[in-house]
Amino acid sequence: MLDQLSSTATNAENASKRFQHTLRDVQKLLNPDSLTQFKFRVPQNSHATNQSAIAKEQQLPKLSPFAQMVSQSVAAPFVYLAPDSGRTQSKRETTNMGAHPQVKLATPKSRPKQSESQTIDHITAQGEQPPSGSQGSRLQAVVVPKPLTPAQRAEYQYISESDSYHPAQHPTPTRMTDGNVVNGYRSVSVDQKHKGDLAVQSLQSILHEIFEAEDNMQPDTSGAVSSSTDSIFALRATDDGSVPVLQADWQARLDLSVQKVVANGRLESIDNDSLVRTQRLCEAAVHAVESSRLRVDEYWSEPDVMEWVERLAVAERGLVAARTLLRIMAAGSHIKELQSEDFLKAVLETLTTVTDECIVPTVEDRPSLHDKVRGAKEESASNPTFITATTHRKALQILLQAATKSFRMLGEFLIKSDLDESLLSSIISLCKHLLFAENASSERDSVFAVQNFETSRRCAMDVVVKVFAKYTDQRQYILDEILTSLEKLPATKQSARQFRLTDAKPIQLVSAMLMRLVQTSATHGGEKAGGRSKALTDEEDERSVADSEDSADFEDDDGEETRVSLKKSRDKAKDLISIIKPLHDAAQSNASYIVKMLVSRAMNTSKSSDEPYRKLLDIFTEDFLNVLGSSDWPCAEMLLRTLTMHMIGLVENPKSAVPSRTLALELLGIVGSGILEMQKAVRSGLRSLDATDTSVGKTLGNLVEQLESGDIEVNQVVAFNGPYRVVIEYLQARDRSDAQLRSAQGYHLMQWAFILCGGRESSTDSDASDTPHSHKDLQRKLHSMVLDSQWLEEHSDIPTPSTAQGRLAAMVLTLSSKLCKAFNRIFSILLTSMNSEHSTVKSRGSKSVSTLLEKDPSILDRNAYVLNHIFRGMNDSSPLVRDSTLKLLSDCIGMRPVLDKGAYDRIIARTRDAAVGVRKRAMKMLKDIYLRNDTVRIRSAIADAIIARVEDTEESVNALARQTMEEIWFTPYIGLTLDGDRSVEARLRYGAQAALLIKTVEAGEGSDGVMESLLRELLRSKSATAHMKVCNTLVRVLFDGIVDSSEIPGTPEQPAILRCLAIFARASPKLFTASQLERLEPYTQNLSRNDDLEVYHSAITILRYVMPHLPTMKPDFLQKLQTALLASVGKLPKSELSEVIPCLWTIDGMLGNTERLVNFLASALKGVYSARATDFATQPQLVTKVSKLMVIVGHIGNACDLDNHLPSLKSNFAWYKGNTVAGLIVELLCPFTTPKQPLGIRESALEGVCMLAQARPKLFLRPDVVNAFETVFSDRVQSLEEVLLCGLGVFFTANEGNPGAEDTPALGSGVASGDERLGRTYVATDHDGASTSIAQRFLSQMLRLALKSCDETSLLAAKLIVSINRQGLVHPKESGPALVALETCPTSAIANMAFVEHKGMHSKHESLFDKEYMRAVQQAYEYQRDTIGNASGFVGQPPASKMSLTWEVLKTGKAQVRKKFLSNICQRMDFKLASLGAGGKGDDHRDFVRFCTENLAFFEYDRVEELAHLLAAMERVFTGTGTAVAQAVESEVLKLRVDMVTENGGISNGAFDTTLAEPLTPSVEPKRLRQLAVAAQTCSLIWETRTYLRSLWNMSKYLNKAKNAAKETNRAPNRSSTASALTESYLQKMTQILSAHTSQAGEHAVCSAFVEMISVDSEVKVGSDEEQGGDGEMGYETPSEGTSNKSNSVPPSSGGRGKKRKSINGNATPRKKGRPSTSRKKSGSVKPGDEDDKGWD
DSSP: OHHHHHHHHTOGGGOOHHHHHHHHHHHHHTOGGGSOOOOOOOOTTOOOOOHHHHHHHOOOOOOOHHHHHHHHHOOOOOOOOOTTOOOOSOTTSOOOOSSOOOOOOOEETTSOOOGGGOOOSOEEEOSOOOOTTSOOSSOOEEEOOOOOOHHHHTTEEOOOHHHHOOOOOSOOTTTOSOTTEETTEEOOOHHHHHHHHHHHHHHHHHHHHHHHHHHHTSOOTTSOOOGGGGGTEEEEEETTEEEEEEOHHHHHHHHHHHHHHHHTTOGGGSOHHHHHHHHHHHHHHHHHHHTOOOSOOTTOOHHHHHHHHHHHHHHHHHHHHHHHHHHHHHHTTTOGGGOOHHHHHHHHHHHHHHIIIIIHHHHHOOSOSSOOOTTOOOOOOOOHHHHHHHHTHHHHHHHHHHHHHHHHHHHHHHHHSOOOHHHHHHHHHHHHHHHTSOOOSSGGGOSSOHHHHHHHHHHHHHHHHHHHHHOGGGHHHHHHHHHTTGGGSOSSHHHHEEEOOSSSOOEEHHHHHHHHHHHHHTSTTSSOTTOBOGGGOOOOOGGGGGGHHHHHTTOOOGGGGOOOOHHHHHHTTSOHHHHHHHHHHHHHHHHHHHHHHHHHHHHTOOTTSSSOHHHHHHHHHHHHHHTTTOTTOTHHHHHHHHHHHHHHHHHHOTTSOHHHHHHHHHHHHHHHHHHHHHHHHHHHHHHHSOTTSSHHHHHHHHHHHHHHHTOOOHHHHSOTTSHHHHHHHHHHHHOTTBHHHHHHHHHHHHHHHHHHTTOSSOOOOTTSSSOHHHHHHHHHHHHHHHHOTTHHHHTOOSOOOOHHHHHHHHHHHHHTSHHHHTHHHHHHHHHHHTTOSSHHHHHHHHHHHHHHHHHOTHHHHHOTTHHHHHHHHTTOSOHHHHHHHHHHHHHHHHHOGGGHHHHHHHHHHHTTOSSHHHHHHHHHHHHHHHHHOOOHHHHHHHHHHHHHGGGOSSHHHHHHHHHHHIIIIIGGGTTOOTTSTTHHHHHHHHHHHHHHHHHHHHHOTTHHHHHHHHHHHHTTSTTHHHHHHHHHHHHHHHHHHHHOGGGSTTOOOHHHHHHHHHHHHHHOGGGOOHHHHHTTGGGGTOOSSHHHHHHHHHHHHHHHHHGGGOTTOOHHHHHHHHHHHHHHGGGSOHHHHHHHHHHHHHHHHHHOOHHHHHHHHHHHHHHHHHTTTOOTTTOTHHHHHHHHHHHHHHHHHHHOOOGGGHHHHHTTOTTOOOSOHHHHHHHHHGGGGSTTSOHHHHHHHHHHHHHHHHHSGGGGGSHHHHHHHHHHHHHTOHHHHHHHHHHHHHHHHHHHTOTTGGGSOOTTSSOOSHHHHHTTSSSOOHHHHHHHHHHHHHHHHHHHHHHHOSSHHHHHHHHHHHHHHHTTOSOHHHHHHHHHHHTTOSSHHHHHHHHHHHHHHHHHSHHHHGGGHHHHHHHHHHIIIIIISOOOSEETTTTEETTHHHHHHHHTSOHHHHHHHHHHHHHHHOOOGGGOOTTTHHHHHHHHHHHHHHHHHTOOOOOHHHHHHHHHHHHHHIIIIIHHHHHHIIIIIIOEEEOOBOTTSOBGGGOOOEEEOOOSSOOSOHHHHHHHHHHHHHHHHHHHHHHHHHHHTTTHHHHTOOTTHHHHHTSOOOOOTTHHHHHHHHHHHHHHHHTSOSSHHHHHHHHHHHHHHHHEETTSOOSOHHHHTSOSSSSOOOOOGGGOSSOSOOOOOOSSOOEEOSOOOSSSOOOOOOOOOOOOOOGGGOOTTOOOOTTOO
């Protein structure tokens, strides 16, 4: 035919009608307006080319005459590419770049236009294939549209280019992964056309078989049914009969075939009737699931399990059928016959059934039936349902996979269909159930596997996000549904965070969803329809693996090729800000709503609450911080910024509750820490990026430097080639099919445009380097990018950013945001909070500052004022604040050790802190400072502070101090000797340690005894041998220092060195050698100066303790020493004789020349005896001499045993008839103790007698000695009492150590029985008899002296009492009350001593001792009233209970004993009105009640049940006695009468009125008035204390809670956040009550106030709404009815206008009106400052 036309064309004259008609048809077909156009992207490396040169190279092929005629007659622009012409003329010229072109065909009018129908019918190849990598020399492919007849053309309509254009959903060919899309247009190859045809044929074949089998299922004329249908269909019984359902394998084949057809856009090739019939078949399979029971039962038998497995297979088939239904309805969304609401409802019902009945219960099932205990060993599964599910795990996982695919298909269907609100609600509810199911935290506890279920949840999240994107009216509903379901989330971080990220730690799925919702609302057009997260790549099951390669080419990309809508066309006319501003506002509004909901819920719960909101807020915040700076989650910055501003508002609002402030400070610390982490990440990212390689790297490097310096300009951030563009291109280059990445790209674009247009974020600077014209040009570009997501890609002139560049650019943008710029303000707020008046706020602020400093210690270098805030907090009144501040300082010092020198002295002060925790933390800090510093001054001060804690009353502090001293003083020197290889180093180190020891001894007055006990304990420890060697070396170094002190750093003086050696001598005499002692002989000679006396004392002390352990001393040395000592005895003061006399006795034992000592004693005794008749009044100069002689003979009698030499002494005292030297001396001294002797003589004589009796206890039983002691106590001369107490104290202290204990045989030593086995442990001695006699005879006098003052006498008496109790010499009840009273002593030494002993007694005799506590309280009150002169129950500011130590002792015992103590003390406060008569009894009882109530008010309670018990006891006392007092006051003092009583006794108008008779003159007797006033004061004190305790400890929430009462009352109470204000108010009221009885008018006022208090309920205040809505913290709350067992009247305290109670008459009890219930605001509308503080610390 073509040849005929060509022959006709050569002869125009002979042109036939057929030729002319054909030519006209071809010309019409080649009309440019109806031709298919090809548009290819210009390659980046293309350049302008000389068009004329190209035209010359073009060589057109030879055309036939007809073709040439057509070519000449039609103006169709085209360019034929020569072999080497790879250039393009222009963007509008038709080109052939070797890529598959997009062919645009007209669309038949009978069907709406479909992008899938735009396919190439056939492609004809010409020429040969060119070599690889180059273009062929000929046209490689020619697209020839199939000729259409005029009749066929009439069936089509014209579609403009704008209607056929689809916004690209994929990157350019160099960046995309899908080769089927080029520049946003679908390309169709011959292979794809062929595959489409095959897919249609395959589906038609399957449908033919299915339909034929269905038809064959109908019975024939014989009534038989074909058996061949069994392999395809199964019958399902229904109410309407049997329904055919496809077998599972056929259902899967059908779904796969439909998927391939839909993916190729060929669904229209299947007739509608077949599709409808297919849907009905699928509907039957879907309905089969609805009634299935898929939940596992624990009581199933094996047949039941097998039946359940079959139902799982039915459910899987139903899900596959549901997926097929959704595919057909989605692809045929324009075909009305294929759309059915019933189908969709059936699909949703099936998904709901599978989810609710199977997936969620199985996911939440755990191996064990009981809760898992942390740290417990893994147990085998005990849950039968879990075991059953695990056994059939494969079937369940297949079902989960099928459900996952169905959810994914549901999301694609939503994009292409419009649904009503009810269906959307059902879908959201279904997805929500899946989203908030609790997944297992480990694979062992999961049936499905953790990540398999997470994939399903991601699909559900995608569905929700797609609804959120498409249906804007549903956005608020979706947010509400998610935020109100947060309580279902797990509150543990491990279980909550299972959403894995590629470049960050896992986060919560809900956190990711909230961020996606915010990003979607900021994206123009939402997440462009149809996309899904990359993580949701379809996971084909095993049955479709063979077809995976084929089906990959048939992915349904409908949603990725949406056309430009009319709205988008209209957007082109809008300016940029009008498009961006609504997007920004929507995102900000949603972010604010999310934050508000999270915060409002969290503020009403605590971390210890059963509700998880508080913990969840932390998890959400950490999740947002985890992705802060990520290119994929840019809205994290907006959420955190909104949260931060909200928290700043809470902190800075003075009306905010304290718990709200602590919450805000904690979150600000977390956010600030995240910002610092981001700064570190940017610096790290910059180091890993080679910034010099590319221009992008250089730009980012410059921006990072500017950010660190703080002078970055906004213009550089928003520049076209700046970080925003890098991030957007980085996201585009990754995966355009990922909807989440598209939302991130849209958010970045919105932020870019918003900042450029001068939004609230920042503004453009007209004075910057960029000109206004450049800004306008950038706005035009951003406008194009917003409307066309491919615009930037088509105009890109930079290489694709690398991953490192993209991530760094995203972090740069985050650092330049307002959130990161607010760091300085955050840090300043945290520092300021450390000066708050509330202790919890201070503590929380210091902890948050510590968190920031741990992240970036350089903050200390930039902000020197930080330390001032820390030092101020160390002196706070709250121990919590002091401890937190110390920890913060410890962190600072750890990061900057140079701070040691300026902080150690402040830390030393904290070692004396009242709080045990603070003391221990300070000691640990000092230890670290000690080991870091070599300065003697610092080390000495630290050592002295820690040594002082060795005698701490708290055992844990005591033990820590001893351990610390061992670690810093001795452990470092173990193994270091002066004679080894490291001798030089050893000598230097030992010298430094010796200097430190000397410095420490000089610094502390009482350090000698503490160091001695410390050394003694160390040398008895397990490491005694090693410590002994160290001490030996130290003694050697110190002795060398006596000769040449320059060898010790600092060149210490000899007195200090000898004093230090004396400590070693007392602690362990075996450390010394004989040669070392011989060096001391010169220091025992000269006593001319005071310094010599100090040296002398130390030298004699060393000799006294060491010589008994060195029997090989040289006789010459001993004789010289003896002579020197005897010569100096008369010159020495009394204090030195205790060292010299024992030393002389030791020398005498070595030399054996006792005669010298006997003669010396005889001479002294003669002097004493001769003074018996002396009149000291006339010869006062003899008093000193005789006194000195008495002390000397007392010391000799104490230290020396001279009984063998008694005959020589009797020669001088023939009148003596005794047989001991001590008896002789006592008979000489006792006459001098009589009152007629001068006081000095009496003191010396008494001292001598005591010293003699200490060595020979039988002397205490002599009548003359007992007489002397009784005389001292009866005369009550303080100096004599002190001498006697000192003497007795030495005796009892020496006896405490149980000297027989060391002689007790060890176990296993072979001693079997008798006295030998007992040793001396249980053998009675003279000590026992004497000590028992003294204790029983003189204990009452000791108690009197201990309680009469707080001076030295009281201290000595207290020591005696403690010693007697330790030895068990008296019954505990005899001294127990006195110990309790002494615990209230202001002298800490007495109070601590009594506390330690009381604590020990209580632990041993708790059941016995608790009976004496009321007597002890009474004695403590009398001690404070009479001795201290202050009957108040508290001391200090902030106030502390005077009996706090007693309460601490009680807390170490049983709770029942504490309850009994509280009950008894309340009973003791009770009284009878008649008993408050004359004689001051009323005043005294009132003061006693004051003492008790103030003590009770300031006890530190550990259990709610104790407080509840106390409050109930106080209310019982008040209601029993207070009512009687009120009635008496009303009738006798106030003369109140009821005027408005109705006839039937009711109250008129529901109220009462009382009238006060005008008392012109007092009608009550003054005594009676005073009695009533005192009673009113007493009752008021009790009620005020009760009210204060309820408010202080937030007891209202426990007392009125019936649910979980036992659990609630067993926990520790929480102190009110306004404790300081409550305490101040309480003290003021107590003062007002006590100060109003000085006159009759005052007493009358007291009575009136009491009646007002008992009759007016101040808790129900009449005021503003705000006042009525208060939480009662500063007011008074009425207790519940259950708290009182006697009366319904439990009146409130005064203070503020209240409501009158409804009934009162002469004899009736006032009836309480309870607080009206106030409805709380909804959580979603709670203002930041309106939350109460229940549950907060």
